[in-house]
Amino acid sequence: MKKVILFFALLTAFVGQAQILEPVKWSTSVNKISDSEYELVATATIEKGWHLYSQNVPQDGPIPTKFTFEGNSNYLKKGNTVEEKGHTIQDPVFEMEIKFFETKADFKQRVKLKGKAPFDVKGIVEFMVCDDSRCLPPTEVDLVFNVK
Numbered sequence: 001m002k003k004v005i006l007f008f009a010l011l012t013a014f015v016g017q018a019q020i021l022e023p024v025k026w027s028t029s030v031n032k033i034s035d036s037e038y039e040l041v042a043t044a045t046i047e048k049g050w051h052l053y054s055q056n057v058p059q060d061g062p063i064p065t066k067f068t069f070e071g072n073s074n075y076l077k078k079g080n081t082v083e084e085k086g087h088t089i090q091d092p093v094f095e096m097e098i099k100f101f102e103t104k105a106d107f108k109q110r111v112k113l114k115g116k117a118p119f120d121v122k123g124i125v126e127f128m129v130c131d132d133s134r135c136l137p138p139t140e141v142d143l144v145f146n147v148k
Contacts, residue, residue: 021136023050023129028145033110037078040109040121040145042067046102049131054099055083055107061094063128063138067107070122075147078110093130113147121145 031039057064067081091098123143
């Protein structure tokens with residue numbers, strides 16, 4: 001009986017210590033530029049102490065942030081996804097100059113509408129985050145932009 005109680009006590013301790021780290025939360029919004037052009041905005045809210053990497057990272061560096069938009073007959077993508085200025089540092093871990101974001105980052109994609117009806121643009125963002133002592137594996141998050 002003591003072994004069973006000890007087993008459950010240890011199991012509870014291990015489960016209680018396990019944490020799922022999600023230091024980045026994503027939200028979406030849509031800005032109307034003109035009657036036929038809209039801007040899709042993906043906003044990353046980043047917990048203190050963590051940083052999110054740019055879309056433009058040198059080869060052999062961390063996984064860059066990458067946006068993929070599902071094809072849809074209601075719109076055409078205009079150009080590539082644009083990001084804010086961010087911070088550029090000489091990273092001691094990767095031994096290269098790397099751009100990253102702290103606290104918050106907006107990524108913007110312009111689209112040209114083919115019609116007038118409201119629709120959703122679906123996308124996926126893949127990203128990697130690190131703090132001063134560790135990096136989390138790349139993560140994918142589904143995004144939905146409501147174009148009205």
